[in-house]
Amino acid sequence: MTEFKLTIQKLLDSNVSGYQIHKDTGISQARISDLRRGIRQLGGISLDTAEKLYNYQRQLEQNTTPPGE
Template identity: 50%
Template sequence: MKLRDKVQALLDSDATSYAIAKETGISNSTIVELRHGKRKLSNITLKIAERLGEYYDTHQAK
């Protein structure tokens, strides 16, 4: 699965923004903005994308 697909799947999942923010170090507001379309997925940094992808990989296995 491509990184972009992982990030989108995570944003569409039932995981709370708070839980994602707490574990990844990404601000809760950034995650909320991505989920509500106020920030485009194509405009996030590689660092943020990688953190979200790692979170997806870690929690998808559970």
Template identity: 50%
Template sequence: MRLKEDILKLIESDITGYKIHKETGISESTISRIRSGKIELGSISLDNATKLHAFYKKHKEEI
């Protein structure tokens, strides 16, 4: 599943939670909880998954 793989690459990248937050509107705390494993990637909303994937596609050269 490409979407999940791409989002996982983003979550594991060095791009700051702040930068992801500023461009996606997803709170830094949500991004932090995903990164720390407190929220499983499979349980995030479709809306957030879509935003994270769009961010990944825009910045994949940095990742």
């Protein structure tokens, strides 16, 4: 799996709610739910959707400060 897909999968496997992802990216909650449940595969989403999810996860990673710092 590519780094791009791994980053998106990390977001899908996280505790960030589908509603929050929808609110911050504009991607429908149904699409996020389908990806999380495996009804829709990452390889089948549009480049625009993939880019939004990837950039959102990267933003979350940059805004997270490791414990103790």
